[in-house]
Amino acid sequence: DTGVSQDPRHKITKRGQNVTFRCDPISEHNRLYWYRQTLGQGPEFLTYFQNEAQLEKSRLLSDRFSAERPKGSFSTLEIQRTEQGDSAMYLCASSLVQGAGEQFFGPGTRLTVL
Amino acid sequence: QKEVEQDPGPLSVPEGAIVSLNCTYSNSAFQYFMWYRQYSRKGPELLMYTYSSGNKEDGRFTAQVDKSSKYISLFIRDSQPSDSATYLCAMRLNTPLVFGKGTRLSVIA
Numbered sequence: 495d496t497g498v499s500q501d502p503r504h505k506i507t508k509r510g511q512n513v514t515f516r517c518d519p520i521s522e523h524n525r526l527y528w529y530r531q532t533l534g535q536g537p538e539f540l541t542y543f544q545n546e547a548q549l550e551k552s553r554l555l556s557d558r559f560s561a562e563r564p565k566g567s568f569s570t571l572e573i574q575r576t577e578q579g580d581s582a583m584y585l586c587a588s589s590l591v592q593g594a595g596e597q598f599f600g601p602g603t604r605l606t607v608l
Numbered sequence: 609q610k611e612v613e614q615d616p617g618p619l620s621v622p623e624g625a626i627v628s629l630n631c632t633y634s635n636s637a638f639q640y641f642m643w644y645r646q647y648s649r650k651g652p653e654l655l656m657y658t659y660s661s662g663n664k665e666d667g668r669f670t671a672q673v674d675k676s677s678k679y680i681s682l683f684i685r686d687s688q689p690s691d692s693a694t695y696l697c698a699m700r701l702n703t704p705l706v707f708g709k710g711t712r713l714s715v716i717a
Binding site: 539550601604 | 612614616640642644649650651652653654657659696698703704705706707708709710
């Protein structure tokens with residue numbers, strides 16, 4: 495399977511703990527995106543990378559959130575001191591820079607904060 | 609007013625019906641328009657994209673964009689129970705996609 499992969503698929507944690515998610519994009523895609531989706535809502539943009547450079551962050555990305563893409567391949571999203579409001583599906587997508595830049599999504603990581 | 613408005617449904621139709629899904633938007637600068645299908649607890653799957661105004665057809669699916677009205681549509685012909693899912697419209701000017709809430713569709717056999 496050469497699509498976008500995410501790990502873990504599910505994460506249950508207690509409030510105040512740190513969590514880290516990983517995303518592996520489609521291999522030739524140089525752009526990688528993180529979105530968050532809550533129940534009954536569409537995905538909301540968090541941040542994106544072009545190669546290893548983080549080019550844009552939304553105001554949803556509080557200072558408890560940090561994302562990296564150190565070698566321009568996989569990316570990690572870390573949430574520190576988790577809160578119950580962080581419970582959501584965290585989606586990763588990737589695209590090429592050229593053309594329409596269609597974004598292809600992974601299966602998501604479902605986070606539950608108790 | 610949200611940038612992208614989409615009726616969440618639910619929408620229930622009999623098998624074989626033509627389904628019409630719609631979104632309106634407020635930002636006239638949007639240039640790329642997409643439709644995604646999302647099954648329960650899965651990631652969104654790209655169905656179609658359209659650049660600027662016009663129609664695009666792919667099998668049973670037709671996407672329409674009317675930029676003058678800031679209105680986009682997705683039509684599904686000969687709907688099947690396997691089409692039961694949430695359909696998300698999305699659009700962008702630069703890089704981040706802006707999504708609607710999604711419309712939940714059930715096709716009843």
